[in-house]
Amino acid sequence: MTGARARVRIRVEGIVQGVGFRPFVHELAGRHGIAGFVGNDAEGVFAEAEGEPGPLDAFVADLNRCAPPLAVVERVVAIPAEPVGTLGFAIVPSTSSTPGKARSALVSPDTATCADCLREMADPADRRHGYPFTNCTACGPRYTITTDVPYDRPNTTMRDFALCADCAREYADPADRRFHAQPVCCPACGPSLSFLDAEGKPLEGDPLETAASWLRAGRILAIKGLGGYHLAVLASDGPAVARLRERKRREEKPFAVMAPSLAAARTLVEIDDAAAAVLTGPRRPIVLLPRLPGAGVAEEVAPGAPELGVLLPYTPLHHLLAARVAAPFVLTSGNLSDEPIEHNDEAALARLGPLADALLTHDRPIHARADDSVVRLVRGREVPLRRSRGSAPAPLTTHRPFARPVLACGPELKNTFCLARGSRAFVSPHVGDLENHATLTAYAQGIARYRRLFGISPEVVAHDLHPEYLSTKYALELAEAEGLELVGVQHHHAHVVSCLADNGVAGPVLGIAFDGLGYGPDGTLWGGEVLVADAAGYRRAAHLAPVPMPGGAAAIREPWRMAAAYLDAAYAGDVPELPLMARHADRWSAVTSLARSGTHAPLTSSAGRLFDAVAALAGLRDTVRHEGQAAIALQHAADPSEPGSYPIDISDGDPMVLSCAPLIRAVTDDIRRSTPPPVIAARFHNALAEAVLTTARTLRSRTGLTTTALTGGVFQNPLLLTTLTTALETSGFHVLLHHRVPPNDGGLSLGQAVIAAAHA
Secondary structure: OOOOOEEEEEEEEEEOOOOOHHHHHHHHHHHHOOEEEEEEEOOEEEEEEEEOHHHHHHHHHHHHHOOOOOOEEEEEEEEEEOOOOOOOEEEOOOOOOOOOOOOOOOOOOOEOOOHHHHHHHHOOOOOOOOOOOOOEOOEEOOHHHEOOOOOOHHHEOOOOOOOOHHHHHHHHOOOOOOOOOOOOOOOOOOOOEEEEEOOOOEOOOOHHHHHHHHHHOOOOEEEEOOOOEEEEEEOOOHHHHHHHHHHHOOOOOOOEEEOOOHHHHOOOEOOOHHHHHHHHOOOOOEEEEEEOOOOOOOHHHOOOOOEEEEEOOOOHHHHHHHHHHOOOEEEEEOOOOOOOOOOOHHHHHHHHOOOOOEEEEEOOOOOOOOOEOEEEEEOOEEEEEEOOEOOOOOOEEEEEEEEEEEEEOOOOOOEOOEEEEEEEEEEOOOOEOOOOHHHHHHHHHHHHHHHHHHOOOOOEEEEEOOOOOHHHHHHHHHHHHHOOEEEEEOHHHHHHHHHHHHHOOOOOEEEEEEEEEEEOOOOOEEEEEEEEEEOOEEEEEEEEOOEEOOOOOHHHHOHHHHHHHHHHHHOOOOOOOOHHHHHOHHHHHHHHHHHHHOOOOOEEOOHHHHHHHHHHHOOOOOOOOOOOHHHHHHHHHOOOOOOOOOOOEEOOOOOEEEEOHHHHHHHHHHHHOOOOHHHHHHHHHHHHHHHHHHHHHHHHHHHOOOEEEEEOHHHHOHHHHHHHHHHHHHOOOEEEOOOOOOOOHHHHHHHHHHHHHHHO
């Protein structure tokens, strides 16, 4: 005998489309004996469920408790309804937005191929044996193929691939793991590979086998992936890697390497359990890890670097190609340096044809760009350096809701933008450096896509204070065109609040923001800052003493100029003879005169420029070919066993000023004593950590604040980050580090959005 029946209307919010949630609900209903239906709409998942009260309550509870692994359930709302005697449970067609309701459905990030699909691909008896587009509800393309929500096949770039009878049967079978898997396909009905020469002419033979043989022969290939094209070359072939560098115009910046398997990766880099978990997880980022002696990659892959960026195959195509090549190969963004990754087939042929010897491509369109994400592990925890494929567009939940929708336009370098509404902040995938028309176009297209996809019409636009940033100019033009409120946000304030939002902390905190450059309201270029800050405001509590940047941007490209400026200031012009001066004797007097003149020599408190100066003094880098190269060389050179340090004078004013003149004189003395660069580099790192610790202790006594936030591009440096974090924690501070967005400018837009919301 059955009891009385009950019915509820259910709304599920979060990442619940593209993750097998409707099939999960269908299976769950059968398990609990529940009747009703479930469907997708532009707000998420809706359902109605009817059954006996006990099983019905258990069904609703299990919607969150037992959700699929890729789902992120933010909220389940169940409202009582009148029972209607429904029999059976069905997945119903998706619906468009409810009138008056903002679209709020979330789009799942792309996910690495699951173990079940890999087993099918490896099984000669399976109809998907060796098929490079195999996927199911647990894996495969999502964001990069999604054109609209709700997430259904007609709203993806798979819409033109009609299901064959076998795939249609899987799609409709509740017992099949491809039940309502939107990108489902097979060799009979899905995308297919082709191998083209550099002119776009198809070449005969099996595309995978041909591509593998070309890679093994030292050829350069353009390979169409999930979020764009990559350029690939055998990692052990030095001359081939050098050709790629020349063609791509990427002189020295390290390339990432794809290893065929975790076992193969272990022959290249040191991998502990934490690193193995990240490498093999569903996001599959590039992971920076210590390079092993004798690793089977050419020096040209990462010149002079003790680390390698390694990733494992994350699509069926990568798995199949890597198995055939059976050796590590470079896999780098398919573009010219400083341009966005190519994702359009026609543009890729035009732009990458001159760079590659051939193209391994396919006919599934990519709708949205997404570069590979990059992370490093510090003290066993991930620190993201580039947040993109596998992570975006998953939203970040903020501790305080946004009262009005916000667009944060981000910085100039390592740009991301952020759209925010409610308690969700949607930080874009990595855009790149906004220094050319192609990247600016990709940036504007990305903002338009996010606005449409998530249904957010901003009322407030946040931007950096630097008037010449292209992102600032975009913000001003958009605000004028659409009548939006503008909020200018100081660069380092945004960095600190980004770290607060990353950790769900309101503040205030002692924010230690060390980076290259950011526009200061006093007209100088900041970058070595300690701020007392929360979202509502900030106070500059301490900073590095400003020095001139002789030649402006030229001092970034030529770190020896910063060394000259620091030496000239430290010795009041009477600088002892040093190898650095001899190396640049022809321009030394002109550069130091420029520094003193104040003309075309803006003052900066930048910690990044201090790293540059010491790197040049120590003989590590006089010039750089990519951002941060001198600072990275200084970090890599440091001997971690060296306990020594250098003095830094700290004033007792408000703000406190950290003068590095004593440090520069001490470094000079060590150079004149022929102290090895590893000792100098270590003493420098120790000095900076000790000075920050001393400053934080003093500010704690003045403010009562015991929480610090470490942010800015300098804190990509694992040596400084670990040394300072340990010192602060030992001294009783609670230390906030980035773990969801990068400490560099790639995380800046999140901070801008939160600050704009507080002001608006």
